[in-house]
Amino acid sequence: MPPQSSTDPGQTVSRRMRRDFTPLLVGQTVGEALERLRRSPNGDGVVYFYVVDDEGRLRGVVPTRRLILSPPDAALSEIMIRDPVAVPESATVGEACKLFIRYRLLAFPVVDEEGRLGGVVDVDLYTNELERPEGRTPVDRLVAPFVRFMHVESSGGLALVAATAIALALANSPLADWFHHFWETPVGVTFGAFELVEPLRHWVNDGLMTLFFFVVGLEIKREVVSGELADPRKALLPVVAALGGMAAPAVVYSLAIWGRPGREGWGVPMATDIAFVVGFLTLLGSRVPNGLKVLLLSLAIADDIGAVLVIAVAYSGAIGAGPLATAAAGFGLVVLLRSLGVRSVGVYGVIGAGIWYAVLKSGVHPTVAGVALGLLTPARPMIGRGILVDAVGELYDRLRGIQQGEPQEAPEAISPAERLEHALHPWVAFVIMPVFALANAGVRVEPSALTTPVALAVVAGLALGKPIGIVLFSWLSVRLGLTRLPQGVDWRAMIGAGCLGGIGFTMSFFIAGLALRGDLLDDAKIGILAGSAISAALGCLLLVMALRDRREPVMEGPVEP
Numbered sequence: 001m002p003p004q005s006s007t008d009p010g011q012t013v014s015r016r017m018r019r020d021f022t023p024l025l026v027g028q029t030v031g032e033a034l035e036r037l038r039r040s041p042n043g044d045g046v047v048y049f050y051v052v053d054d055e056g057r058l059r060g061v062v063p064t065r066r067l068i069l070s071p072p073d074a075a076l077s078e079i080m081i082r083d084p085v086a087v088p089e090s091a092t093v094g095e096a097c098k099l100f101i102r103y104r105l106l107a108f109p110v111v112d113e114e115g116r117l118g119g120v121v122d123v124d125l126y127t128n129e130l131e132r133p134e135g136r137t138p139v140d141r142l143v144a145p146f147v148r149f150m151h152v153e154s155s156g157g158l159a160l161v162a163a164t165a166i167a168l169a170l171a172n173s174p175l176a177d178w179f180h181h182f183w184e185t186p187v188g189v190t191f192g193a194f195e196l197v198e199p200l201r202h203w204v205n206d207g208l209m210t211l212f213f214f215v216v217g218l219e220i221k222r223e224v225v226s227g228e229l230a231d232p233r234k235a236l237l238p239v240v241a242a243l244g245g246m247a248a249p250a251v252v253y254s255l256a257i258w259g260r261p262g263r264e265g266w267g268v269p270m271a272t273d274i275a276f277v278v279g280f281l282t283l284l285g286s287r288v289p290n291g292l293k294v295l296l297l298s299l300a301i302a303d304d305i306g307a308v309l310v311i312a313v314a315y316s317g318a319i320g321a322g323p324l325a326t327a328a329a330g331f332g333l334v335v336l337l338r339s340l341g342v343r344s345v346g347v348y349g350v351i352g353a354g355i356w357y358a359v360l361k362s363g364v365h366p367t368v369a370g371v372a373l374g375l376l377t378p379a380r381p382m383i384g385r386g387i388l389v390d391a392v393g394e395l396y397d398r399l400r401g402i403q404q405g406e407p408q409e410a411p412e413a414i415s416p417a418e419r420l421e422h423a424l425h426p427w428v429a430f431v432i433m434p435v436f437a438l439a440n441a442g443v444r445v446e447p448s449a450l451t452t453p454v455a456l457a458v459v460a461g462l463a464l465g466k467p468i469g470i471v472l473f474s475w476l477s478v479r480l481g482l483t484r485l486p487q488g489v490d491w492r493a494m495i496g497a498g499c500l501g502g503i504g505f506t507m508s509f510f511i512a513g514l515a516l517r518g519d520l521l522d523d524a525k526i527g528i529l530a531g532s533a534i535s536a537a538l539g540c541l542l543l544v545m546a547l548r549d550r551r552e553p554v555m556e557g558p559v560e561p
Helices: 030-039 064-069 093-103 123-130 138-143 149-171 176-183 200-226 232-256 263-270 274-287 290-314 321-340 345-362 367-376 389-399 416-440 447-451 453-479 491-500 506-515 518-546
Strands: 050-052 058-061 107-111 117-122 186-191 194-199
Touching: 030 064, 050 117, 058 107, 093 107, 093 123, 117 123, 149 176, 149 274, 149 416, 176 200, 186 200, 194 200, 200 290, 200 345, 200 367, 200 416, 200 506, 232 263, 232 290, 232 453, 263 290, 263 453, 263 506, 263 518, 274 290, 274 491, 274 518, 290 367, 290 491, 290 506, 321 345, 321 367, 345 367, 416 506, 447 453, 447 518, 453 491, 453 518, 491 518, 506 518
Parallel strands: none
Antiparallel strands: 050 058, 107 117, 186 194
8 A cells, every 4th residue: 555645734844755865976977876876775766866975965966868878987066957956854745845836846855954965755745735626736637646545445445335235235135046146157268178167256256356466466565665664663563563463363263263163264364454444544533643544554564465475375275386387487577578678568467367377277376476466566666777768758757856847747757566556446446345245245144143153263353363463462562672652652542453453354255265165154254244343343432532632633653763
C-alpha cells in the first residue's frame, strides 16, 4: 500500500519529504559526477541532481540533459543552474503546496537554516492537499494517476461486505443448490492437445486472486523500498508485531483443535485483512493517531509477507521440477528484459501468463507467482540506462525544480510498480475481492455450526490469538529497548489495534480453501465470519474508549529509537 500523507497543512515539510537522492559535489566534473551516480545505492531509482559544496550547502541543480550530454571533463559548476527554488525545512505543507501551484513544478529541494540540503519535497507526497474539487489545476492533472489508497481500501471494504452479505443470503435461500453448482461450472480453454479446464471457483481462487497477490507484491515492494518498511528502525515494531500476530493465532488454533480433525487449518487465523482495517480506521476518524494508522497498515503488509510464505511452504502440493524450472526461466527472462529497458506491459503480461501456468503445473500455488512478479517490478522510476536521450528528457520533466514552465505528463515520472498498483488497485478492491467473496463466503449458517471444534478454534485464533500476539511481542520489544510506541499511542490503544488485526477475512478464506475440505471448510468459514466480526467490534470499542479524550489528530509518525 502507498505511503500515506496526512492532511494537516501546518505539518512541517521535514516530516514529509524524500531522502532518496544522491548529492553531487560542486568541485566535481561531469565524468566524476556520473561515476558517483553509478556507485550510488540510489542509482537505479529517483535521482535528484542537486549540487552541494563540501559542507552540504545547496549550490545548484543540474538539468538531466546537460549532465548526460556535457563532456566528461566539464565542471559541474559551469553547467549547473544556480539558486534553484528551495523550501526551508521549517516550511509547512501548506506553504509547499503554494509553491507547487505557483511554479507548477514536481519537486523542490529542502534546506536547513544554513542552506544544507536535507531532502526533497515531491508532489507524490502531497496528493491530499493538492486535490481541488473546484477545478483541475496543472498540479491536479499531474497527481490524477495517484488514486488514494486509503479511499480505495475503505470503499473496497464496503463492496466486500456487500458481496459477503449476498453470498450468505443466497447460500441460505432456496437458491442455495443453484448457487453452489454455479461456482462448480467447468470453464476452460482447449487448443488441440492442450486443455485447461477448471471449475469456475478455481478460476477465481487460482486466476483472479493471482492479480490480487500481484498487487500485494507491488505493495510489499514499495513498502520495502520507500515506505515504512524501508527504514529498519521504523520497520522493527510493525514487523515484530506482525510476527506475534502470526505465531500466537497459529498456536491458539492448534491448541484448541488438538486431537481433532482440522489441524491443517493452523494458518487460517494468521492473516489480517487490510481493506477492513482501513475501513474501520476511517470510521473512527481523526482521533486515531497517524502513527497508529501507519503501524497497523505496515503490520498488515508484513502480515501479508508471512501469509505468502505460509502458502508457498505449507499449502502447496508436490513439487514438479520441470514446470518449476520453466517458471524460473520465465522469471529470469523478466529480469533480463527489465535490465534491457523493455517497458511494454503487454510483453510482461504474456510472460507472466506463462509463468502462472508453469507454477500452476509445478504444484506450488499459482498466486505465489503473482507475488514474485510484483516483487520483480521496479519500485523506482526507471531512468533508463542506455536508453535514448528523449527518454532521459521525460525524467528531466520530473526533476526540473529549476525553472517555471508548463509541466507535461511523463510516463516515467512514477515507477512501474506505482503505476501498475494504482491502475490495478481499484479493480482488485471493487471486482476481484468481491467476486472472491461471492465464490467463497457462501456457507449455510446454523447455530450449531459455531460450536464445532474448527469454528471455535478459528474464532479463538482471530479474536484472542491476534491481539495477544501483537501486543505481547510489541511489549517485549519496547521493554527490551528495541522499539518505541508511535507518538500519541498507549497500550490501551495498542490492545484495540491488536483486536482490529484479528479481522482475517479475505486471506483467511483463501488459506482455509487451501487447507481444509468439505464440512471442515464450511466450519472454518463460519469461524472466520464470527471471529472477524468479534475482532472488529471489540477493536473499535477499545479504540473509542482509549481515544475518547482525544480531540485533535496527532500528525507525528512513529518515534524512532
